[in-house]
Amino acid sequence: ARVHYHKWKISYQNWSPDCMQVTIISINGQYPGPTIKAREGDTVVVEIDNQMPTENVVIHWHGIRQIETPWSDGTASMSQCAIQPSTTYIYRYAADRPGTYFYHGHYGLQRSAGFYGSLIVDSAETEPFVYDGELSIILNDWWHTSTYQQAAGLLSNPFVWVGEPQSLLIEGRGKYNCSAGSSTTCNVTSNQCLPHILPVKPGKTYRLRIASVASLSSLNFLIQGHKMTVVEADGHYVEPVEVENLDVYSGESYSVLIRADQDSSKNYWAAVNVRGRKPITPTGLAVLNYLPNPSTNLPTKPPPPSPVWNDYAYSKTLAKKFLALAGHEEPPPMKPTRQLILLNTQNKINGFIKWAINNISLVPPPTPYLAAMKYKIHGAYDTTPPPDAYHPRDYNITIPPINPNAVEGSGVYVFELNSVVDVILQNANTLTKNSSEIHPWHLHGHDFWILGFGEGVFDPLKDPKKYNLVNPPLRNTVPLFPYGWTALRFKADNPGVWAFHCHLEAHFFMGMGVMFAEGIHKVGRLPRSAMGCGLVLNKMMHH
Ligand code: C2O
Ligand code: CU
DSSP, X not given: OOEEEEEEEEEEEEEOXXXXXXXXXXETTBSSOOOEEEETTEEEEEEEEEOOTTOOBOEEEETOOOTTXXXXXXXXXXXXXXXXXXXXXXXXXXXXXXXXXXXXXXXXXXXXXXXXXXXEEEOSSXXXXXXXXXEEEEEEEEOSSOHXXXXXXXXXXXXXXXXXXXXXXXXXXXXXXXXGSOOTTBOTTOGGXXXXXXXXXXXXXXXXXXXXXXXXXXXXXXXXXXXXXXXXXXXXEEEEEEESEEEEOTTOEEEEEEEOOXXXXXXXXXXXXXXXXXXXXXXXXXXXXXXTSOTTOOOSSOOOOOSOTTOHHHHHHXXXXXXXXXXXXXXXXXXXXXXXXXXXXXXXXXXXEEEEETTEEEOXXXXXXXXXXXXXXXXXXXXXXXXXXXXXXXXXTTSSOSSOBOEEEOOEEEEOTXXXXXXXXEOOOOSSTTOOXXXXXXXXXXXXXXXXXXXXXXXXXXXXXXXXXXXXXXXXXXXXXXXXXXXXXXEEOSOEEEEEEEOSHHHHHTTOEEEEEEOGGGOOXXXXXGOOSTTHHHHHHTO
């Protein structure tokens, strides 16, 4: 096993991802950030040097479970103190399982500022499918409004919403119609907004790795004239599913196989569209470039459309098609030891709009949970755990909340080490009539089995009987559909403190998440640099 050492300088850069110049957060002057490549069993070491003069930083390694290294999870206020300007922090963790992963900032809205990149772990064994070459892309939605202005809007009363994205990016590249505005900072000739190129040789099969770090949008990806066979999802093999287009929710990753078997004198569009919100954002485009055609030969026909944005039935059917590949994945335990029912609501706190889970909007405390729990620091967070289910049980999910008020909280769901936890995410109407949104939920530190999706209110007596306990897929991210529920199961077998949250950047920022913890007594000694803030400082001085 090898050690992959990276040294990253984090700094502001002016960049034109869709031809409009904005300020982004870059790594070593690059956007998207450098790709981390490792082989199963290797160790990854990344030394972060925060060269942004005005803000802290952390990096989360999305999909990596951080077994025995919970302090490397990269969540500000949770696993560590954020890395201050002009200081460094070293992340060290095992690339313990092959798969398609990525990393991104996990402080404020930094992910939305372009702070992300790919993390790919190759298998040490023969894989259950073959291919001649591999390509990888990250999908994203993009705004011209700075993330600082967006954050200020989210925290204002009256609430200021940034609106739909200006562009959709494939591997950090899109195209904004500059003539629409009169801005001098829009430059159609910038190399930075040339479409991303996916080079293929005629007749060959490629593994295309696709992930989404979108801030808001659920996305649909397709390639003109080519079907895709989905073979991996979030680092786990799935029974092959052939699709013409693929929904990718923020926080998800997939591997699809594509065969370059079309007319090789042409190039083809790879395209991405918005789902689940009325799209006003144009299609994002990349080029599937059949070699040796020049990559500048753009396809003459427009790309085929994605399914209609509000065809939720299509998305649900597709989501249910992904199943664990027989003989490759562990089946779930038959019974849970504990069940949580988490109601997802949009609420108000002192007139400010928030998101809440079982009526509590998460406000992470200044002292990181991991240090606070391990060193039993008094007063660092709410020691009263949040409720396991919502009350009253006759809550009407089909209308805006009758009492819109929620409360702030920082409590933790603490699980017995190695217990089996079921979580039922229950969706509801937002503060607006006839509105319920898609929420892609992501769990840190674990994978979970998706046991089922359902419509309306979850019935704790009847619905568990319909769970898939035979071949449910193992994932780290799952969509919760409007007015429905999603059930998942995981083993609380990874000592540490872990966030479980909606992966939409604004939703998490507005409190849409919960904290899980287990086996804190088994957590090893935290690096000093993970503790230099909040109440931990005191504690350290008295040691
Ligand atoms: Cu990719 Cu906590 O997120
Ligand atoms: Cu959400």
